Amino acid sequence: MIVAQIVGAVMKGTGSWRESRTQIEGFKTRAESIGRDADSLERATRYQFSQDILEARRLRARQLVQYAKSGVMMEGTPSVVMAETKAEAERDAAFALDVGTRHAQGMRIEAAYNKWMAASAKMGGIFNVLGGGASSAGNIYSGAKQGGGGGGKG
Numbered sequence: 001m002i003v004a005q006i007v008g009a010v011m012k013g014t015g016s017w018r019e020s021r022t023q024i025e026g027f028k029t030r031a032e033s034i035g036r037d038a039d040s041l042e043r044a045t046r047y048q049f050s051q052d053i054l055e056a057r058r059l060r061a062r063q064l065v066q067y068a069k070s071g072v073m074m075e076g077t078p079s080v081v082m083a084e085t086k087a088e089a090e091r092d093a094a095f096a097l098d099v100g101t102r103h104a105q106g107m108r109i110e111a112a113y114n115k116w117m118a119a120s121a122k123m124g125g126i127f128n129v130l131g132g133g134a135s136s137a138g139n140i141y142s143g144a145k146q147g148g149g150g151g152g153k154g
Contacts (some may be wrong), residue, residue, distance in 0.1 A: 002140055009136030013129045020125020027118035031111040038107035045100025049093050056089030 060082055067078045 002143070005136065005140045005143065009133060009140070012136070013132050016128050016132055017125055020121055020128065023121040024118045024125070027114045027121060031114035031118065034107050034111040034114065038104040038111065041100060041107065042104040045097055045104065048100070049097040052089065052093035052096065056086060056093065059089065060086055 063078075063082050063085065064074075067074060067082075072078050
């Protein structure tokens with residue numbers, strides 16, 4: 001009977017540890033994936049920012065060419081329009097960069113949280129196995145003590 005209890009305790013502990021390992025690997029994999037996605041998002045955001053700035057420059061050049069073709073002097077209203085166009089394009093590009101960067105940072109925080117959860121799951125798994133083993137040992141000891149001491153009555 002004691003052998004069966006020991007085998008059962010070992011199997012329970014092994015199953016518990018394997019379950020913990022699955023959780024740990026899941027959290028680690030998720031953290032790595034989120035981290036890679038954050039890096040990709042940040043690269044894409046920076047690329048889009050550079051493209052937005054280039055497009056703003058092209059727009060300004062087109063405006064300049066159109067004003068020049070029409071014979072308008074680059075004083076007063078045309079200068080103001082071009083300056084406003086440039087400022088608006090720069091604001092839009094900066095806003096998009098800020099939003100993308102903040103989103104990537106949020107993803108990195110989520111990745112860090114998943115790494116922490118992996119470490120927490122590992123510690124929980126260790127304590128679960130140790131606690132289950134101690135509990136099983138106590139039950140086995142208690143059962144052996146009751147079984148061995150019962151023959152003296154009578």
